[in-house]
Amino acid sequence: MKFKTIFVLFNALLIFSFAFIFLMPFFLLGGEYSLPFWGRNWPLFLFFIAVLVGFNAFFAANWRIFTLLEGEDWDALGTLLEQRVFSKKRYDRRTVRLLINTSLLRGDLAIIDRLEAVLRSQRPTALRRDAVLFGAARFLRNDTEATVGFLEEFADGKGVENPAWIRFYRAFSLVLAKRAAEAAPLLEPSLGSKDPALSLLSAYVLGALCASAAEPGERERYASAAEARRAELAARYGSEKRGAERLARELERAKGEIHIVILSKILDEASAWLLKPATPA
Numbered sequence: 001m002k003f004k005t006i007f008v009l010f011n012a013l014l015i016f017s018f019a020f021i022f023l024m025p026f027f028l029l030g031g032e033y034s035l036p037f038w039g040r041n042w043p044l045f046l047f048f049i050a051v052l053v054g055f056n057a058f059f060a061a062n063w064r065i066f067t068l069l070e071g072e073d074w075d076a077l078g079t080l081l082e083q084r085v086f087s088k089k090r091y092d093r094r095t096v097r098l099l100i101n102t103s104l105l106r107g108d109l110a111i112i113d114r115l116e117a118v119l120r121s122q123r124p125t126a127l128r129r130d131a132v133l134f135g136a137a138r139f140l141r142n143d144t145e146a147t148v149g150f151l152e153e154f155a156d157g158k159g160v161e162n163p164a165w166i167r168f169y170r171a172f173s174l175v176l177a178k179r180a181a182e183a184a185p186l187l188e189p190s191l192g193s194k195d196p197a198l199s200l201l202s203a204y205v206l207g208a209l210c211a212s213a214a215e216p217g218e219r220e221r222y223a224s225a226a227e228a229r230r231a232e233l234a235a236r237y238g239s240e241k242r243g244a245e246r247l248a249r250e251l252e253r254a255k256g257e258i259h260i261v262i263l264s265k266i267l268d269e270a271s272a273w274l275l276k277p278a279t280p281a
Contacts, residue, residue: 003066007059014055018048065098078102078111085115091123093130100133101258104140112137128159135169136259144177164190164198165259172205172266180213184222191229196237196247197254197267203229204270234274247271 022038022045038045059066068077081099084090096115103111116134119127127134131154138147151170157163171186187210190202207226211219237247251267254260260267 003059003070010055011052014048014052018052021048074102074105078106078108082111086118089122091119091126093126096126096130097133100130100137104137104258104262109137109140125159128154129161131160132162132165132169133259135166135173136262139169139173139176139262144173147173148177148179164193164195168198168202168205169259171202171210172263175205175209180210181215184210184214184218188222188225191225195254196233196250197260199229200233200251200270200274201263201267203233204266204273208273230274237274244275247274 064080065077068080078099081095081102084095085099096119099115100112103109103115112134116127131151135147135151135154138150141147148170151166151173154160154166155170157166160166167186168190171183174180174183174186184206187202187206190198191206193199193202203226206222207230211222211226214222233247237244248271251271255264
């Protein structure tokens, strides 16, 4: 739906709601009783005005961004967001995330590096908040040791949005750095995640990539845990066509987050692994 349509419809909804609430006493009770009602409830009138003004002010302030998003003009959008962040020092969650996403779509990793440096020096809480996005972007550089080092900085998950994902990315970076044995313990807690993408990826990486690198005593336990989770997910999604379609929809919905789009290849591998016949642990 176009942003202009959303803008018009939401304004119409607010105005209709306002008119319905304030005119209803007049139609039900008549003018004699409606005036005292309005006199007692005038703060509600101010609330509606504040909501209407706030909504329109928000759209007015961000109209250019919405227009560029709708037109998928990533270069112009990136330039506008860079001005807001670097010149006007706006480090709010929405602006920072949108700049990262736009830079990834443009393949401009230099902007993400610059943003990381600025946040590290001026707003470290914002860097910690969006560490998942910055960590995911590092996978595109093929510098596994640097990626491991960055993710370990936020390993405690404090102040991190989606701490379970930062733990997965840390584990996956260890696998890529040929340190799979260290990654296995990080994946176990996410096996039971309600997020199907996270649970599936954790089970796949643990069972297919980490278990064989563990010590003999742990190897069987990791493989068994991964296979058990695979079997649970297969029973839920892979037993019939509708289940597989539901899994595909949920994974596609998960890809609304760009940090999951970066994992598309391994997510496809994990989906194929999920539908394979069960193997002995």
